[in-house]
Amino acid sequence: xxxxxxxxxxxxxPYVMLMVLLGTVLGIFVGALPGISGSTTIALLLPMTIAMxxxxxxxxxxxxYCAANFGGSITAIMVNAPGDPSASxxxxxxxxxxxxxxxxxxxxxxxxSSAIGGIFSIVVLIFAAPLLARAAYSFGxxxxxxxxxxxxxxxxxxxxxxxxxxxxxxxxxxxxxxVGMDLTxxxxxxxxxxxxxxxxxxxxxxxIGLFAVGEMLDQAVRRLGKAEIIHLDAARVPGWAxxxxxxxxxxxxxxxxxxxxxxxxxxxxxxxxxxxNETRRWSKHKHEFGKGSIEGVAGPExxxxxxxxxxxxxxLALGIPGSATTAIILAALIVQGVRPGPHLFNEQPTLLxxxxxxMLAANLFYLVMGLSMAKLFxxxxxxxxxxxxxxxxxxxxxxxxGPNQSMGDVYxxxxxxxxxxxxxxxxxxxxxLIMGLVLGGMVEETLKQSLIIFGDDVTGFLxxxxxxxxxxxxxxxxxxxxxxxxxxxxRARSASA
Amino acid sequence: MREARNPNPAIAASIAAVAxxxxxxxxWFDPVPPGLPGLGAADFPRLxxxxxFGLAALxxxxxxxxxxxxxxxxxxxxxxxxxxxxALFVPALEILGIWGAIPLYLVIVGxxxxxxxxxxxxxxxxxxxxxxxxxxxxxxxxxxxxxxxxAALGG
Numbered sequence: 306x307x308x309x310x311x312x313x314x315x316x317x318x319p320y321v322m323l324m325v326l327l328g329t330v331l332g333i334f335v336g337a338l339p340g341i342s343g344s345t346t347i348a349l350l351l352p353m354t355i356a357m358x359x360x361x362x363x364x365x366x367x368x369x370y371c372a373a374n375f376g377g378s379i380t381a382i383m384v385n386a387p388g389d390p391s392a393s394x395x396x397x398x399x400x401x402x403x404x405x406x407x408x409x410x411x412x413x414x415x416x417x418s419s420a421i422g423g424i425f426s427i428v429v430l431i432f433a434a435p436l437l438a439r440a441a442y443s444f445g446x447x448x449x450x451x452x453x454x455x456x457x458x459x460x461x462x463x464x465x466x467x468x469x470x471x472x473x474x475x476x477x478x479x480x481x482x483x484v485g486m487d488l489t490x491x492x493x494x495x496x497x498x499x500x501x502x503x504x505x506x507x508x509x510x511x512x513i514g515l516f517a518v519g520e521m522l523d524q525a526v527r528r529l530g531k532a533e534i535i536h537l538d539a540a541r542v543p544g545w546a547x548x549x550x551x552x553x554x555x556x557x558x559x560x561x562x563x564x565x566x567x568x569x570x571x572x573x574x575x576x577x578x579x580x581x582n583e584t585r586r587w588s589k590h591k592h593e594f595g596k597g598s599i600e601g602v603a604g605p606e607x608x609x610x611x612x613x614x615x616x617x618x619x620x621l622a623l624g625i626p627g628s629a630t631t632a633i634i635l636a637a638l639i640v641q642g643v644r645p646g647p648h649l650f651n652e653q654p655t656l657l658x659x660x661x662x663x664m665l666a667a668n669l670f671y672l673v674m675g676l677s678m679a680k681l682f683x684x685x686x687x688x689x690x691x692x693x694x695x696x697x698x699x700x701x702x703x704x705x706x707g708p709n710q711s712m713g714d715v716y717x718x719x720x721x722x723x724x725x726x727x728x729x730x731x732x733x734x735x736x737x738l739i740m741g742l743v744l745g746g747m748v749e750e751t752l753k754q755s756l757i758i759f760g761d762d763v764t765g766f767l768x769x770x771x772x773x774x775x776x777x778x779x780x781x782x783x784x785x786x787x788x789x790x791x792x793x794x795x796r797a798r799s800a801s802a
Numbered sequence: 803m804r805e806a807r808n809p810n811p812a813i814a815a816s817i818a819a820v821a822x823x824x825x826x827x828x829x830w831f832d833p834v835p836p837g838l839p840g841l842g843a844a845d846f847p848r849l850x851x852x853x854x855f856g857l858a859a860l861x862x863x864x865x866x867x868x869x870x871x872x873x874x875x876x877x878x879x880x881x882x883x884x885x886x887x888x889a890l891f892v893p894a895l896e897i898l899g900i901w902g903a904i905p906l907y908l909v910i911v912g913x914x915x916x917x918x919x920x921x922x923x924x925x926x927x928x929x930x931x932x933x934x935x936x937x938x939x940x941x942x943x944x945x946x947x948x949x950x951x952x953a954a955l956g957g
Contacts, residue, residue, distance in 0.1 A: 467864065467866070469861045473817055473858065476853050476857060479850050480824055480850045480851070483850070487843040489838070489840070490834050492834065493832070494828075495827055518888075522884075522885065522888070525915070526878075526881040527875055528916065691911075691915035692908075692918060692926050694911075694915065695907060695908045695915070698911070699907065702891065707942075710944070710946075712947070731813055749841075752846065757840040
C-alpha cells in the first residue's frame, strides 16, 4: 500500500503528469489513424523516451497503450475503419449505430465501457502482479527457461495466417537475438567484422522497421484515398437505461479481457473478438446484434481495454510479454536499464506503482477527452495518406538514428522494414518476431544456466516440477490443434462407416 | 486472375535457406576457450536453426492459400517509385543532410501517392520539417546528419 501511495505521489510531479497527458492525447490521436496501431505508435515514439528517464518514459508509453485502444474505436464507429486492430469488433456494431444516427451514443458508450474495462484490469494488475511475482520468487533458471518457452509457444496464436508461420517468426526473432557478442564466452556471433553488429542488433531500429516502415511500404502498394466520415454533433453520455442494458456486457468484457490479456502473447484484438462473441451469447437482446447493438459496442470495448492491464501482469511480474505492444514496452524498460521480473517488486516498487497509477490516470483522461473531443479526434482519419505515410517514414528515420546517432541503425531499420513488408504479404505477423527478439537473451541465458546446474544433463529438467508442468502445457498447447483435427477426422470416419 | 497455388513450399524453402546460411555461419565463430562449462557460443544458434528447419518442413507440408488481391495487391509503378524514393533517402541524407532530404522526400512521395496538390504538399513539407527541427534539434538536442551540404554551409 505504501508503495502504491508512493506511485500515486509520483503523479504529482508535473513532468510525469504532463507525459501521461501527452501520452493519452498521442495515443487517442494515433489510435484513431487507420493503419497505425498502438504497437506501431509505441515503436515509433520509443526513441523519444530514451532521454526521459525510466518513470516518465514508462508512464508515457503506458498512457499511449491505454489510449490507443480507445482511439481505435473512434474511427471504427465513425468511418468503419478500425484505427487499431483491437477495435475491429467495435466496428461491427458501432458503425451500424452511426449509420442509424447514433454515432454520439456509440462513442459515449465506447468511452465509458473502455474506461471501466481499463480501470478494472488495472485494479486486478495492482493485486495480481505482486502475487504472481511472489510465486515466481522460487523460480530458478530452469523454470524461467520453461516459462519463456511457454510464452514463445503462445505466439502460435498471436496473428498471421498460421500457427507454424508464427512459430517460424518467433524462431527468427530468437536467431536475430543471438547476433553480437555471446556474454558467456565473449565470442562474436554473426557480426561479420561489422563493428555496429558486435553489440548486437538493437530493439529500437528493428521495432520501428517491422511495425512502422513495414506498414508504410504495405500502404504504398495500396495507396488508398481518404475515408468518408459520418456526421457527428458530439459524443453523448449514455442514459441510465442504456447503461443498465450494457451493464452485464461491460463486466463480461472486462473479465474476459483481463484474463486473455494476462495470457502471454494474446492481446487486445483476441480479447475484443471473444468479448464480442460472449456478449452476444449472454445478451437478452440477441436480435439487435448485426443491426447496431449498443451491447456489441460495450462488450468488446471493455474487453480490449481490460486486456491492456491484463497483459501488463506477466510483463511486469515475470518479464514475459502479454502482447505485441507489451513486448515493445518490455524492450523500452530494458533500454532504460530496467529488467522486469519478480525482483522488480522489491527493488523498484515505486516505478511499478507509478506505472499502475499513470495507467489509471490515462483511463480517466481519455474518458474525459473521449466524451468532450470525439468529434475532433474523428477528423484525424481525414488526414490524407499522401501526407501521413511519408511523415511516418521520416519519423522512423529520425527514431532509428537518434538514440545511438548511428547510420548502422538506419540500415537495420530499413532491412527490418523490408522484412516487415514481406511478412505482411506472406501472411506472417511481425509480433512473434519481436517476442522472440525480446525473449531471446533470457531463453539462451536460462538454458545455459540450467545446463550448468544439471551438469549438461537435459533430463535434469524432469526433476523440476514447475518447469515440467510448463513444458507439458507448452507441448499440449502446440500439439492440441493437430490432435483435435485427427480426432475430428476419426469421428467423421466412424460416423460415415 | 491470379493462379491459385500453394505458396507454402516456396516460403518454407526461403526459411530453410536462411536457417542453412545461419547454420553454416556458426562454423566461422571463434573457438570456445577450453574448460568453459555448458553450451558454447555456437550451440544455441544451431539449435534454433534446427528448429527453423523443422518448422520450415512442417510449413512445406501444410496446404496454404495464395494471398488474395486484398491481402497482397500487385506492386504497380507507383509502389516501386515510393520504394525507390525510400531507398534514395539515405544517400540524399548523406548529401543534403536530414533537413534538406526531409522536405524533398515529403513532396516527391506525396506526389507519387497522389490525391493532394503540390502546394499543400509543399506547405506540409515546410511545416513538418520546421516542427521536427524544433522538437529534435532544439528541444531534444539530437545531433542529426547534416550531410555534405550542411558541412559546406558550416552546419
